Amino acid sequence: QVQLVQSGAEVKKPGASVKVSCKTSGYTFISYSMHWVRQAPGQRLEWMGWINAGNGNTKYSQNFQGRLTLTRDTSASTAYMELSSLRSEDTAVYYCARVVGTNNFDYWGQGTLVTVSS
Amino acid sequence: QSALTQPPSASGSPGQSVTISCTGTSSDVGGYNDVSWYQQHPGKAPKLMIYEVSNRPSGVPDRFSGSKSGNTASLTVSGLQAEDEADYYCTSYAGSNNYVFGSGTKVTVL
Numbered sequence: 001q002v003q004l005v006q007s008g009a010e011v012k013k014p015g016a017s018v019k020v021s022c023k024t025s026g027y028t029f030i031s032y033s034m035h036w037v038r039q040a041p042g043q044r045l046e047w048m049g050w051i052n053a054g055n056g057n058t059k060y061s062q063n064f065q066g067r068l069t070l071t072r073d074t075s076a077s078t079a080y081m082e083l084s085s086l087r088s089e090d091t092a093v094y095y096c097a098r099v100v101g102t103n104n105f106d107y108w109g110q111g112t113l114v115t116v117s118s
Numbered sequence: 119q120s121a122l123t124q125p126p127s128a129s130g131s132p133g134q135s136v137t138i139s140c141t142g143t144s145s146d147v148g149g150y151n152d153v154s155w156y157q158q159h160p161g162k163a164p165k166l167m168i169y170e171v172s173n174r175p176s177g178v179p180d181r182f183s184g185s186k187s188g189n190t191a192s193l194t195v196s197g198l199q200a201e202d203e204a205d206y207y208c209t210s211y212a213g214s215n216n217y218v219f220g221s222g223t224k225v226t227v228l
Contacts, residue, residue, distance in 0.1 A: 044221050105154065
């Protein structure tokens with residue numbers, strides 16, 4: 001069965017960086033893209049960007065240009081999301097999601113809470 | 119990219135129907151048949167309910183249906199059940215490998 005298992009909660013200070021992992025199993029990792037979506041407390045889902053797990057090509061939302069880096073390790077079937085220059089507004093649950101086709105986020109990780117606080 | 123517009127809330131009694139709208143522009147909802155809908159219960163990850171405007175993944179009850187007209191997509195939940203109470207989000211492909219989510223709708227079963 002397809003599984004996406006994310007790393008644990010993080011607490012960071014403003015200005016720091018955070019790197020969240022998304023370890024996959026149950027499917028051919030390089031055959032699908034991986035997207036990242038975040039949700040601030042009580043707020044809507046916000047699309048951040050995606051990585052083609054096969055060739056490593058990335059696309060980032062304009063809202064995160066310059067601060068977001070998506071990578072993957074094909075040998076470990078794992079995707080990574082790194083967000084830098086953290087500020088309090090980045091406090092949110094971060095999700096990885098597999099996408100099939102153009103816009104079918106069919107499997108999601110369990111979410112990783114990132115808290116930014118001084 | 120601005121969020122797609124959804125009503126903040128919708129409600130219905132058990133057995134009734136509720137329809138949620140998702141309004142975008144010709145650059146996203148109106149430009150592509152790539153609208154999907156997600157159900158999210160508190161503290162849980164979203165779950166895919168509808169993809170490509172009107173298709174249901176296996177395992178999703180046929181009480182859930184989707185449609186689109188112009189720049190507005192809609193999700194209808196027929197025969198409301200208590201477990202349908204959740205937040206619902208639409209998302210659309212927005213061209214140039216960009217995506218946009220809706221503002222979210224809280225569905226309450228009265």
